Amino acid sequence: MRKYQFLPHMADVKLKVTASDFLELLRGALEGMNALIKKDACKTNESPREVIKKINLPAQEKSLMLIDFLNEVLTLSQIHHAIFCRPQFKTLKNRTLTIQIWGKKVSGFDEDIKAVTYHDLNIIKNKQGLLETLVVFDI
């Protein structure tokens, strides 16, 4: 289970993500970021398998892993002009989380996200027992 919503922020974009576990939190945050970069790009019927990339995230504090994951995908999006959907969390080997991710080329983006920030970063367990975090994007 995962969901995201955008909250007001003076100059940038604040994303609230709630999920049942950490991997779902990564998926939810990615969906939120993709909704900003190119709305509904992951929902179209075009082949999603145009670019396949692997991301290795060394195990560390989970909030840092979240930001590293989003920044890595953002970088891949910018370099390959693609939207990366459907992450597959392959292995947690040697304390490294390996993520295979499929991207589809797009002709342009809706929003120019400069980076995913560490601002006020925290992952908490909310009253419903779900993981919850706020992510600020510099746009």
Add this chain to the structure above:
Amino acid sequence: MKLSKKELKKISDVSWEIPKGFSEFMKVPARIYATSDALEDILKDQSLEQLMNVAALPGIEKVALAMPDVHEGYGFPIGGVAATSYPDGVISPGGIGFDINCGIRLLKSSKHIDKIKDYIENLTQEIYRQVPSGVGRGGALRLKTKEMDHVLEQGASWMVKHGYGQPEDLDDIESKGQLLGANPRCVSLHAKQRGQDQLGTIGAGNHFVEIDSVDQIYNEEVARVFGLFSGQLVFLIHTGSRGLGHQVCTDYLREMVRVMKPRYGIDVPDRQLVCVPFSSQEGKNYFSAMACAANFAWANRQMITWEVREAWQTVLKGNGGDLAILYDVAHNIAKVEEHEIEGQKKKVIVHRKGATRAFGPGHPELKETFRKVGQPIIIPGSMGTASYVLVGTTQAMEETFGSCCHGAGRRMSRRQAKREVTGSKLYDELRKKGISVQAGSMRGLAEEAPLAYKDVDQVVRVVHQAGIAKKVARLVPVGVIKG
């Protein structure tokens, strides 16, 4: 800890101070330049709490500063200035921001608006055609690996060497468009890939090219030195280091966040304020990479200058004359500078995040003509409103590490702006005011609506009244080109 106005000490009608003792963490006081009314607005967001965090950075010198265009950022407030001791004070990528050397350049024509007004529509269209803008749009120049490294080391001078400008252009750029200490090996492959096709592009957001006319001259003598006259047609170019700079900041934040506490014992209240000693290996590497990104930004504005000059010659059929640079200033940068602190000349690392260098008369870094009067400062307003040319002062050297504001400053979120105004309505309003507009998206136009920004006239009045910059000329837009 949320501040209230009564906790601030009034220094003058336009300056306020949070005393050092207000929080046990603050190492220096924090000063805010604002009118009483504007201060009340500033207190509504987290700007000043963020400024207090800046005042707690290891090695901070003298005072943490907020300019009148200050608004909440992440880590540092936007419109913040802080100097740390050299070489063992900290350098903080968050004190510079992701858009390293986002800045502004002013080009002067020798033409009066009355002679050119029939060309403005075509000129706006031609600039939109020549200067790629918008999200993800690349430019005509795609750099090979070696060429990229040369651009990162040499900045604007590489562009001039390759025909994208004249040698005299370099004299009118802060640091001559080349920050020393740049080392391309400190820039990741990802960063270079993000920047590979982005030279000569403005991007999106608040970046733009604008055609303006000089509406009012406040200081005839300085205007003459700057080559400005009433009615003159000028151009503003506002953009930065694009994806390359964003990636440099991301890469080094990631590295520093891991070593800051275990290796250097530094703790900060917001991870976006992450920092390391300037003299540490991570600090040196970041500074070298940041200098590369700053150079890339100057090369970018140089390439756009070339594109604007091409558009000018095309539309005026070669009869427009030259477009000379008045000046090019950085808004987001860290520099090693010498300033007087407690009566002693001292080297410091000046972080300017959403702030402009404002060196006063006599500064050795300025070219001879400017050394007599002070450095030109270019303050863009929001879309459709006035912009200003100011001059740096001796008082800025004494009070603000030679710095002043950088623009109008946001007062409303992008989302709220879009709720309050539609892009098409704004487009019509600008057209009614006689401003020609070329924009990649109506949504982007709405996000940058003037109502989303503070009143630039007020912001400039504050720095003028405070004496940290003096008004020289006011510009009004006649053409706007946005991504």
